[in-house]
Amino acid sequence: MLIVGLALWGGQSLAESSQSRYSADGLYNLANSYARAGKPGLAVLNYERAALLAPNDADINANLEYVRTGARVPPEPRNRFARIVEAAGPTLSAWAGVLGIALAGGGLLAGRIVARFRWVRFGGILLGVVLITLTVCNAMLLWPRMHEAVILINQTPARVSPVPMGDTAFVLAEAETVTVRAEHEDFMLIRTRNGLSGWVARANLGSVVPRAR
Amino acid sequence: MRWTKVIVAIFGLLAPAAYAMAQAGLAYETIQPEHIRLGESATLRVTSLDGDLPSVPLPVVSGLSFEVIGRSQGLEFVNGTSIPSTSILIRVTPQMAGIFSIPGLSPKSEPLVLDVVSEQDLNPSALIKPKPPPTPPLLATTPLPKGVELKAGGGAFVQLVIPTRAVYVGESVPVDIEVGVRPGIVTSLNGLPTLNGGEFTLNNLSRQPERRDKVIDGSPFLVMTWHSVIAAVKPGDFSLSVDTPLSVKVNTRSAEDMAFAAWLGGPFLQSMYNGIVPKDITVASPSTELKVLPLPTEGRPKDFSGAVGDFQVSSDISSARAAAGDPLTLRLHISGVGNFDRVDSTMLDHLDHWKTYPAKSSFTPSDAVGYKGEKVFEQPLIAALSGEQSIPGLDFSYFSPNTRRYERAHTSPIKVMIAASLADSSLSAPAEAGSLDGASTSRSAQGLRPDHPQPQSSVSEFKPLYFRAPFLAVPATLALILAGSWFALRPNPARATSKAAERALAQLDAAARSGDSSSFFDVARTLLLQTFAARWQMSPDQVTLAELRARLGTAGEDIERLFALADEAKYSDYEPGRTDFPRWLGLIRGQLAGERH
Numbered sequence: 016m017l018i019v020g021l022a023l024w025g026g027q028s029l030a031e032s033s034q035s036r037y038s039a040d041g042l043y044n045l046a047n048s049y050a051r052a053g054k055p056g057l058a059v060l061n062y063e064r065a066a067l068l069a070p071n072d073a074d075i076n077a078n079l080e081y082v083r084t085g086a087r088v089p090p091e092p093r094n095r096f097a098r099i100v101e102a103a104g105p106t107l108s109a110w111a112g113v114l115g116i117a118l119a120g121g122g123l124l125a126g127r128i129v130a131r132f133r134w135v136r137f138g139g140i141l142l143g144v145v146l147i148t149l150t151v152c153n154a155m156l157l158w159p160r161m162h163e164a165v166i167l168i169n170q171t172p173a174r175v176s177p178v179p180m181g182d183t184a185f186v187l188a189e190a191e192t193v194t195v196r197a198e199h200e201d202f203m204l205i206r207t208r209n210g211l212s213g214w215v216a217r218a219n220l221g222s223v224v225p226r227a228r
Numbered sequence: 229m230r231w232t233k234v235i236v237a238i239f240g241l242l243a244p245a246a247y248a249m250a251q252a253g254l255a256y257e258t259i260q261p262e263h264i265r266l267g268e269s270a271t272l273r274v275t276s277l278d279g280d281l282p283s284v285p286l287p288v289v290s291g292l293s294f295e296v297i298g299r300s301q302g303l304e305f306v307n308g309t310s311i312p313s314t315s316i317l318i319r320v321t322p323q324m325a326g327i328f329s330i331p332g333l334s335p336k337s338e339p340l341v342l343d344v345v346s347e348q349d350l351n352p353s354a355l356i357k358p359k360p361p362p363t364p365p366l367l368a369t370t371p372l373p374k375g376v377e378l379k380a381g382g383g384a385f386v387q388l389v390i391p392t393r394a395v396y397v398g399e400s401v402p403v404d405i406e407v408g409v410r411p412g413i414v415t416s417l418n419g420l421p422t423l424n425g426g427e428f429t430l431n432n433l434s435r436q437p438e439r440r441d442k443v444i445d446g447s448p449f450l451v452m453t454w455h456s457v458i459a460a461v462k463p464g465d466f467s468l469s470v471d472t473p474l475s476v477k478v479n480t481r482s483a484e485d486m487a488f489a490a491w492l493g494g495p496f497l498q499s500m501y502n503g504i505v506p507k508d509i510t511v512a513s514p515s516t517e518l519k520v521l522p523l524p525t526e527g528r529p530k531d532f533s534g535a536v537g538d539f540q541v542s543s544d545i546s547s548a549r550a551a552a553g554d555p556l557t558l559r560l561h562i563s564g565v566g567n568f569d570r571v572d573s574t575m576l577d578h579l580d581h582w583k584t585y586p587a588k589s590s591f592t593p594s595d596a597v598g599y600k601g602e603k604v605f606e607q608p609l610i611a612a613l614s615g616e617q618s619i620p621g622l623d624f625s626y627f628s629p630n631t632r633r634y635e636r637a638h639t640s641p642i643k644v645m646i647a648a649s650l651a652d653s654s655l656s657a658p659a660e661a662g663s664l665d666g667a668s669t670s671r672s673a674q675g676l677r678p679d680h681p682q683p684q685s686s687v688s689e690f691k692p693l694y695f696r697a698p699f700l701a702v703p704a705t706l707a708l709i710l711a712g713s714w715f716a717l718r719p720n721p722a723r724a725t726s727k728a729a730e731r732a733l734a735q736l737d738a739a740a741r742s743g744d745s746s747s748f749f750d751v752a753r754t755l756l757l758q759t760f761a762a763r764w765q766m767s768p769d770q771v772t773l774a775e776l777r778a779r780l781g782t783a784g785e786d787i788e789r790l791f792a793l794a795d796e797a798k799y800s801d802y803e804p805g806r807t808d809f810p811r812w813l814g815l816i817r818g819q820l821a822g823e824r825h
Contacts, residue, residue, distance in 0.1 A: 060654050124713050
């Protein structure tokens with residue numbers, strides 16, 4: 016079964032190799048281009064995407080904060096826990112989780128078979144649990160960002176209903192990051208950092224993780 | 229004769245007093261307005277409260293001309309008592325600017341002051357006080373409209389003015405409702421005029437009717453006019469009239485009583501007027517015939533919504549350039565005259581490559597009754613594709629009473645240029661980026677950290693690995709394999725037993741070293757019972773001496789002896805020699821070794 020799982024993942028990776036590929040550096044450079052072109056919304060969107068691939072890149076975080084400040088959007092500081100958990104990056108963290116499962120499971124299994132090497136088995140189990148915990152924390156921190164979007168148009172109206180003629184509840188600034196709660200046809204129900212909710216036209220915001228087409 | 233003398237004496241005493249009242253306190257004058265410009269006129273009103281006001285001599289003031297324009301009668305409340313009043317209206321027209329003093333027309337009355345400024349001058353008084361309305365044209369005495377009769381004892385009339393031509397079902401027809409009342413006789417209007425008959429609908433009457441003073445057949449009237457529209461709900465020949473609720477003052481005294489009181493003089497006449505009481509009545513207008521024609525069925529368009537009138541249409545869009553996904557607003561303007569409440573349009577139900585939403589409408593009247601105006605339909609549209617798009621023209625069908633047939637109005641198609649949406653193009657380099665260098669970098673980007681070198685590694689998806697289903701199959705499969713192995717590899721029971729035996733032997737060694745025979749034999753008996761029970765698949769209680777002899781033969785006798793020593797050590801003072809422990813340990817190890825093998 017492990018072979019089947021690896022084959023599935025490997026097959027998908029092979030298929031994806033023909034698609035367009037993204038890198039943190041490429042997205043960072045693209046975001047810089049938008050920032051220089053005076054488009055803070057698109058710049059923040061691509062900085063966010065770059066930060067998703069390389070959370071601890073100092074240049075990405077510095078420019079992201081710089082552009083947000085320039086657009087008068089309050090920055091979102093990360094705490095120490097987030098920095099520690101995201102130190103490995105999502106890809107490395109994913110494989111670390113697999114290794115953790117193998118270590119913890121193997122240690123428990125070995126203890127069932129032989130009684131010797133008790134401390135080695137205990138160390139393996141402990142290391143495995145730590146790796147699994149780090150991966151889970153990493154995933155929990157990144158999960159909300161899977162549903163985030165950036166406002167691309169200044170003075171974007173957030174409406175009370177998902178129709179163009181709906182009354183405007185409040186107005187969003189360009190480069191503001193919001194959380195997408197639901198979708199309906201050409202509108203998305205968003206929630207701001209301040210807890211305000213409203214429907215925004217899909218064309219006026221860009222998802223940090225683009226939907227598969 | 230004696231009584232006659234008394235009455236004459238009383239009248240003789242009262243007559244001077246009544247005369248004094250008539251001369252002193254029952255007449256007064258007012259002038260409105262007190263400040264006018266040259267070319268305007270003021271009205272001087274002489275009012276008598278004793279019910280009898282003969283002609284008054286016109287005053288003579290240099291620079292002013294006086295002209296009697298009419299008389300009026302009414303009731304005035306003085307100290308809670310209604311007193312009939314008679315007034316003479318005199319128009320005062322200045323020939324020059326200045327401040328004029330008009331002497332009182334009745335004895336002991338104060339002179340009146342009229343301030344007249346030139347047309348160019350600023351009148352300080354006029355700036356402080358609001359300019360009074362222009363003097364109503366009270367001069368001309370107009371006859372009562374044809375076919376209209378005075379009601380309520382000549383105190384009121386109601387008239388319904390409608391077009392004489394035939395109208396169509398649903399057509400909005402402008403109407404005027406005129407209600408004329410004589411102040412003093414009609415005291416209040418108790419409601420708005422209502423239309424008789426259920427074949428027509430009457431739109432909301434304007435709350436504030438037009439008001440103007442008129443002299444009709446020599447009597448002053450306040451004429452109120454409501455403008456509205458009616459619409460017929462079915463065809464046929466109908467008769468229309470309007471009812472208006474009023475309150476009027478009715479004199480309960482007979483004409484003979486009034487004549488006698490007038491003969492007696494002022495105070496008696498006043499007592500006669502105390503018999504006047506209010507009464508609610510309804511005054512109806514004369515009936516007017518109106519022919520209502522049905523709308524023709526021939527040639528009726530499918531999208532005809534019932535609009536009847538004369539309309540013009542046009543359309544526009546909120547922006548000729550937009551990005552895909554941006555909402556645009558298509559507007560249809562329908563203006564003209566007619567029944568705008570029936571003007572409707574679904575606009576575009578479906579349009580390829582566009583997302584259409586239901587239209588909403590708003591009406592802006594250009595008159596008080598909504599007969600003329602413009603209705604605007606707004607339909608939101610969202611383009612799905614980029615490139616030049618064409619929005620087709622819109623149609624509107626209506627029935628024209630002038631041409632007496634259905635008309636169809638069209639708007640022109642609208643071209644719109646749709647660009648790709650920002651969200652779709654967010655992963656492509658901006659067009660301006662190619663021309664950007666260090667010199668042209670915007671000021672806002674000067675604090676940016678520099679670009680990174682060309683990337684070496686890349687991914688095909690933004691979603692982290694652990695959120696992708698194919699990758700999740702790897703740890704899930706691994707966990708399943710480990711869990712399966714956990715259940716497949718059962719722990720060896722002999723190994724567990726031997727570990728327990730080793731712990732018991734260690735306890736036996738410790739008891740032998742310390743010479744604790746009681747603990748030694750107790751642990752030994754327990755250990756052997758558990759060992760035999762496990763070996764023979766029974767509980768330790770079932771391991772009896774007979775069972776030992778049967779299964780172990782001669783070796784069972786030693787075991788039996790050990791159990792007996794255990795009882796002795798536990799319940800007596802038996803103290804075995806120190807050399808006994810190794811022998812018993814050897815025996816126990818032998819039994820355990822036999823079990824292992």
